[in-house]
Amino acid sequence: MDAVLNSLCCLMALGSSMFLWRPPRSVFKEGALISLYLVLFMAFSFLTMEGSDATLEYLPLRMLALCICFSVTSIQNHKTRYLVMAQVLWLWVEFFGGVSLVYRGLDMPWTRVVAIGSCAAGSVFMTRISREMEFILMVYWIAIWMFF
């Protein structure tokens, strides 16, 4: 995927994250938003990527995981817990999606996996997360998405 499309994916994930977990929260609202985003990301991936590119298969899930990572920064209670869980979800999607593709001859995105994993492991030890730290984390995630 070229750099412009890649950055567009990241921008979509960032923009969509604005509306998740905002009060008033409800199972229906969050469920509907997640499903809607998933469909949106799927349509975007389907229209912009070539069908022969196997990484297309899990791109929408990667975008959703990134979107959830961005969105949990707006949660006030148990922020550390949800930050770790969101990053683990992203790690999960990347790692197991990668394992599926390794058997089809593609390379495992190890740099990305290690970068997300180390950030998730580091987040476990954050007791207080300031707004500045949130910003740094978001920049780090964008860097992972864009460069790894």
Added chain:
Amino acid sequence: MYRIPICIGMVLLLLGAAAFGVSLWDGPAAWHTDMRTLWGTPIALFVLWIGLAHAGTLISAIFLALGFPLDRRTSMIAELSTLCSLVVAAMFPLLHLGIIENFYMVVPFLDARGNFANMRSPLVWDCCSIAVYAIASSIFFVTHLLSEKRESLKKMVRPMSWLLFPLVLWVHTVVSLDFAVTFVPEWRGAFFPLYFICGAIYSGLALVIILLMAEHCRVRLLEKLMLALSWVMAAFWLWEFMLKGTFSFEVVFLGAIVPQLLWLRPIRDNSFVIMLVAVSAILSLGLERYVLVTPSEYNVANAFGWVDMGLVVFSLGLFVTLFFMLRVRLRKPLEGDDVVMGELSVQDEESASPVKGELSNNFHLLRLPLLVGFLAMLLYVLWAVSVFPDPMTSLSVANIVPLCLPLLVLVAMVVLCARPFWLVLNRRTKYAFVALMGVAGVLAGMFWAGGSSVAAPGAVSVQELATFKPAEKVWEARCASCHGKDGLFNEKFVREFYPVPQKLSLERLDSLGTDSLVSVIMHGRINMNAYGDRLTEEDARGLVLYMRLLAGEGR
């Protein structure tokens, strides 16, 4: 109260027992099998029930770990459903093999058994992960069951739920890899791990809702979650259609459209209709699993014979009978002093979860078990790296990692609950526990020793090759598992692990030549393992002669 469900379950079990018996007797010929994937009804049922099995503990563990307000008795019903579903699920891979007595072949004891389990196959990871999940879920259930009256066990439940939470997701991800890593076009899907997890939670929620109805209890939160998940599943089905063009109207109708009836208040308030919606969700996932496992056959009604239907009925009967009999047997410890079920009020929630910062508060209980688990995991990684030094047989990180977390959680769980259980167990149970640990130690030792890639001292010598007898022994020990005892391999068994190997024919052996064949045996080729570290060149030449004998005799 539970007599009617037990009677219904027993009737279903007896009706299905005939199909089960025929399946045992006739083997894979008895049920519908997809001729392209060579998988059929038992595997579809296995995937369905293993999904249902994951949801109970997952719901209970997630709610406990995150401090959601769900009553203990309600959680325990969900956990019990997990254990019963696991028992039902375990039946079907055994049935599918067609040779139940050879089931141990899947367990990766490597050379200790004389046959080589393919550690790169997700089926081997699947077997190990599900075994760990069954043990961990049982420990969790027993701890939760006994925790009502024992304070030392009570404080273990929440840390345990933090261990189970990732494990259950991990195990179902490994199940999804059974499909995702293959070359079957319909199974292509790097999105399968999350798709399978969502499907498992969706169907599991539906099962728990039905079981709670039998207790005359409704948990609105679970119903809302089921409705929300129906949208996520619809998105996944849409993605599958966009990628592969596969679409099943019945699956989408039952799984994504029928649950939308819950938007209507009169339906939402009617317990019976809610139960029908939950049944529809399970039916949808069952059909979806069937279509997935047998991609050549989209018309399920055409494919299903009486044996296939009987196996479905058998699984249902076994689950219902087992669940409700255990429910009756465990009535007192399960219910305790609780009179309420379902969601707790906010006051109850606060009193039920006095721990505020659970990461740090549970950490002091979890740190030692996690460290020991991590050490065990490191040992496994070292073993896996050192035991396959040959580039042809070596495992990549992607092959090793899938078993790391189950191993870590298993060891951590045992260490975590060893001391509290030691304090509450009576003497006889303590002896049994020590014996169990001894057996586990011996098995771990066998696993370690069995992985040795050094040729055994009693290996076939050059002199013995004067006759075909030693070569025959080597063939049966090393080659027969894939190529078959007579060179006419067991295609069904082999295709699940590798693409089908070449059949032996004199023309083909002649065209390849002895030196080339010896080289393939020693150094491997594509999916053929290298045996250079376990056989001498003379052994390999003996095998080539034996192959010629088989090819000449067999055809």
